[in-house]
Amino acid sequence: MRRIVHLDADAFYASVEQRDDPRLRGVPVAVGSASGRGVVMTASYEARAFGVKSAMPSAEAARRCPELQFVAPRMDVYREVSREIFAIYRSYTAAVEPLALDEAYLDVSEPLRGPPSGTRIAERIRREVRERTGLTVSAGVSYCKFVAKLASDDAKPDGVKTVPPEAAAAYLADLPVRRIHGVGPRTAERLAALGVATAGDVAAQDPALLEAHFGKVGRDLWRMARGEDDRPVDPNRVRKSVSSETTFARDRVGLAELAEALPGVCDDTAHRARRAGVRGRGVVVKVKDDQHQIHTRQVRLPAATDDAATLHAVAAEVLATRVPLDRPVRLLGVGVTALEDGTVHQPPLFEVGGAVGFEGEREVGRAADARPPEGSGGADDRDAGGDEDPPA
Amino acid sequence: MNVQVATKRLADALNHVERIVPTRNATPGTNLLRIDLTPESLVLSGTNLDLDVEATLPADVRGEGTYALPAHVFAQVVRAVPGDEVTLEATDGELSVTSGDFATRLQLVDPDNAPRPTFPDVYAGTLPAKAFATALGRVRYAAAVAEYQAIFRGVKMELGDATVRAIATDGFRLAYADVPESSGLEGEPIVPARSVDELVKVLGDGDVDIAVDDGQFAIRTDSVRMSAKLMEGTFPDYKRVIPDAFPITLTLEASALRDAVHRVAVMADKTANNRVDLFVKDGTLQITAEGAYGRAQEALAVEQTGSDPEMALAYNAKYLTDALAPLDGALRLDLSGATSPSVLSDPSDATYLAMVVPLRTG
Numbered sequence A: 001m002r003r004i005v006h007l008d009a010d011a012f013y014a015s016v017e018q019r020d021d022p023r024l025r026g027v028p029v030a031v032g033s034a035s036g037r038g039v040v041m042t043a044s045y046e047a048r049a050f051g052v053k054s055a056m057p058s059a060e061a062a063r064r065c066p067e068l069q070f071v072a073p074r075m076d077v078y079r080e081v082s083r084e085i086f087a088i089y090r091s092y093t094a095a096v097e098p099l100a101l102d103e104a105y106l107d108v109s110e111p112l113r114g115p116p117s118g119t120r121i122a123e124r125i126r127r128e129v130r131e132r133t134g135l136t137v138s139a140g141v142s143y144c145k146f147v148a149k150l151a152s153d154d155a156k157p158d159g160v161k162t163v164p165p166e167a168a169a170a171y172l173a174d175l176p177v178r179r180i181h182g183v184g185p186r187t188a189e190r191l192a193a194l195g196v197a198t199a200g201d202v203a204a205q206d207p208a209l210l211e212a213h214f215g216k217v218g219r220d221l222w223r224m225a226r227g228e229d230d231r232p233v234d235p236n237r238v239r240k241s242v243s244s245e246t247t248f249a250r251d252r253v254g255l256a257e258l259a260e261a262l263p264g265v266c267d268d269t270a271h272r273a274r275r276a277g278v279r280g281r282g283v284v285v286k287v288k289d290d291q292h293q294i295h296t297r298q299v300r301l302p303a304a305t306d307d308a309a310t311l312h313a314v315a316a317e318v319l320a321t322r323v324p325l326d327r328p329v330r331l332l333g334v335g336v337t338a339l340e341d342g343t344v345h346q347p348p349l350f351e352v353g354g355a356v357g358f359e360g361e362r363e364v365g366r367a368a369d370a371r372p373p374e375g376s377g378g379a380d381d382r383d384a385g386g387d388e389d390p391p392a
Numbered sequence B: 001m002n003v004q005v006a007t008k009r010l011a012d013a014l015n016h017v018e019r020i021v022p023t024r025n026a027t028p029g030t031n032l033l034r035i036d037l038t039p040e041s042l043v044l045s046g047t048n049l050d051l052d053v054e055a056t057l058p059a060d061v062r063g064e065g066t067y068a069l070p071a072h073v074f075a076q077v078v079r080a081v082p083g084d085e086v087t088l089e090a091t092d093g094e095l096s097v098t099s100g101d102f103a104t105r106l107q108l109v110d111p112d113n114a115p116r117p118t119f120p121d122v123y124a125g126t127l128p129a130k131a132f133a134t135a136l137g138r139v140r141y142a143a144a145v146a147e148y149q150a151i152f153r154g155v156k157m158e159l160g161d162a163t164v165r166a167i168a169t170d171g172f173r174l175a176y177a178d179v180p181e182s183s184g185l186e187g188e189p190i191v192p193a194r195s196v197d198e199l200v201k202v203l204g205d206g207d208v209d210i211a212v213d214d215g216q217f218a219i220r221t222d223s224v225r226m227s228a229k230l231m232e233g234t235f236p237d238y239k240r241v242i243p244d245a246f247p248i249t250l251t252l253e254a255s256a257l258r259d260a261v262h263r264v265a266v267m268a269d270k271t272a273n274n275r276v277d278l279f280v281k282d283g284t285l286q287i288t289a290e291g292a293y294g295r296a297q298e299a300l301a302v303e304q305t306g307s308d309p310e311m312a313l314a315y316n317a318k319y320l321t322d323a324l325a326p327l328d329g330a331l332r333l334d335l336s337g338a339t340s341p342s343v344l345s346d347p348s349d350a351t352y353l354a355m356v357v358p359l360r361t362g
Helices: A011-022 A058-063 A073-093 A118-133 A143-154 A163-175 A186-193 A199-204 A206-215 A218-227 A254-276 A308-320 B007-018 B071-080 B131-140 B147-153 B192-200 B254-267 B317-326
Strands: A004-009 A029-032 A040-043 A067-070 A096-100 A103-107 A137-142 A160-162 A241-252 A279-291 A296-303 A329-343 A380-385 B001-006 B032-037 B041-047 B052-060 B060-061 B063-071 B083-091 B094-099 B102-107 B126-128 B154-159 B164-169 B173-179 B191-192 B207-213 B216-220 B224-229 B246-251 B275-281 B283-292 B294-301 B303-304 B310-316 B330-335 B342-346 B349-356
Touching: A004 A118, A004 A143, A011 A029, A011 A040, A011 A073, A011 B224, A029 A058, A040 A058, A040 A218, A040 B254, A058 A279, A073 A103, A073 A118, A096 A254, A137 A143, A137 B007, A143 B102, A163 A199, A163 B310, A186 A206, A186 A241, A199 A218, A206 A218, A218 B216, A218 B246, A241 A254, A241 A279, A254 A279, A254 A308, A254 A329, A254 B041, A279 A308, A296 A329, A308 A329, A308 B032, A308 B147, A380 B041, B007 B041, B007 B052, B007 B071, B007 B083, B032 B071, B052 B192, B052 B207, B063 B071, B063 B102, B071 B102, B126 B131, B131 B154, B131 B164, B131 B173, B131 B192, B131 B349, B147 B154, B154 B192, B191 B192, B192 B224, B192 B330, B246 B254, B254 B275, B254 B283, B254 B294, B254 B330, B275 B317, B283 B342, B310 B317, B317 B349
Parallel strands: A029 A067, A137 A160
Antiparallel strands: A004 A103, A004 A137, A029 A040, A096 A103, A241 A329, A241 A380, A279 A296, A279 A329, B001 B060, B001 B083, B032 B041, B032 B063, B041 B052, B052 B224, B083 B094, B094 B102, B126 B207, B154 B164, B154 B191, B164 B173, B173 B349, B207 B216, B216 B224, B246 B303, B246 B330, B275 B283, B275 B310, B283 B294, B330 B342, B342 B349
16 A cells, blocks of 8 residues: 655645744734735635635735735745755655655655654655754544545644555545536535545445536546556656636637636746746647637737736637637636746746736736626636546 | 730739738728739739738839739739739739730739728928837737737837837736837727737838828838728826836846746746746846656856845746747846736846736745
8 A cells, every 4th residue: 555645734835924924922923915806816824714725816804814924935945945845755665756845745555764754754855854944744544545635634734644555445435526626616516416425425426327417537536536546656647838717607608708817827827837836938828618618719929928917818819819719618728838837937028018018017927908807707616627536 | 005024023013912911802802902003003902901912013014003803812813823024904904914925814803892902191300210120020029919808919119309219018027118209190009919910011211201190100112001900998008017126137148037037938838837936146046847757947146236145936948938939148037026017137138128017826
């Protein structure tokens, strides 16, 4: 049986800021832009107590928590800290698969050093990271990636949770379906209609029935719910793209309706790219119509980007001119491809307008257009693409 | 109608118009050429909706009227005719083109189907045509190409009291070039770079009349009028981003740096910003590049002044060679730092300036 550890830093950007500036310790902190159209990239645990979350519009965050301290992101610093943390991980095993600047899977079945127990190695790593960087990472330990990741979520903040193979069935039995990777509100709703609320319920279904309802995804879902996940920890996995997509609660008709959803999707994609520490030279726009016909269009940029405003300008242009929109649209996605290591990049000449020449203020991680009113897309499913491959 | 005209004259005039006429008839009528007859001349015109072009040529004309036909077919015929003279005759909805022993008949189209080009009535400004074309040509490379880059796809013209300045940027580098004369006009029109390319092609010797009117920038030469639709939007305040302090200034031959960067960049990784590294110290500029196929380096002797002893920078090689292309003779390379814009200019000629933002590497 394998020993897989999922490690995830606690409120990574915010913790780095609190570490480096004593005045920020113990107070609610949001990394991101404070101004009207900014979004929160990471919120400290003090801020989370007020309901502040990442990807939340800054205005909303400030309303929930008037004392919230906004701090501009320092990606170069986060990248440097990330290098330190990964060096520690790699001293325990060569099988380290990075998922983001602050997140990784480790296969410690045959560790290079440390005790022969997954849980004790995880504790050792956590202590070393704390001593060397002053930051806390939480760990989930199990026999597969899927369960290890769920366990680290439960362990947060600053904890370890181990789910041994024999405990997995009981652990998954009560797990709400929303916590299964790839299940958004819309899928959860459709599962609920089948009387399925937990992973245990999914596991009890006939896989053929799930496949009939959800296609291939249905069968993947069933396997995961049963704790069947043999995906290896792949240290050489090269991320090819970062994307985000939204399945609409109600199909959107025409460019104007669709364009409303674009800033949110672009924000999300940019956020994921930054978290992964990559920029892309290609932008892909994906639209699925009500006949499940998928249209994707890709454009090349003059310089790689991880900027939401740039993505938004590009995607809006592509959507308006190159994507057939004669049918109602179920799903909208925006991705960046042709990824480059985020360390070398071509910065823009102007703060205003970024690299895209449009008018308006350029915001950190924020597209220039107004976001649709809070809740208008409330039941839409937002999913990551490219972050993780589903189990085979 | 009956028109006699020299083949070469007709072909040249036609060329100015045909070049801008779209090959696809995406907007109905834009593939058409209009022919207007006056007693001594033939007036050819067309549009791509961003740019209207009209070319006038002297001809022996009998009759009058306006005709229209697909521009590209007519141009192909005219370019291919065997004789030095062409006779055009319109009868029964067809235009017959005869030259030497060759004859063809082209279907005419109702001229109401062809968009009517519009030109200002008054051209209140003038500029030396060659100098104006040179200025536009020197900055053109810096304009953006991609659809989504909005205002960066235009060339801004600052029509001032003592100079006319053309400015282009794609958001990563910038260039401006001056004509050190007043045009007699004021204003800051932003003209699509594609239209600028066409303007430059008709600017020859002598003076060119110009007009800024009603959302258009127009020029008039002896035989051609062009009117470009202006872009709407705000051009960024480029003066604000020109650095004012330079810890290191280098002077060297522009062509020496251009050639060295060009050679070294063969090894640069085209998929990773086409990076070349520059390191300057003790009057030597070291240029290096490294990519999947190997590495290259070259050292240049430079005149080095300034407060800092050394500096290391990285650039997209293409941005450097593009910025250097309009420069002959001496180059002044002002380095403001590894993460702020570098400025390229000619120490003896203030009419051209280029700015390039170095790559961030850390």
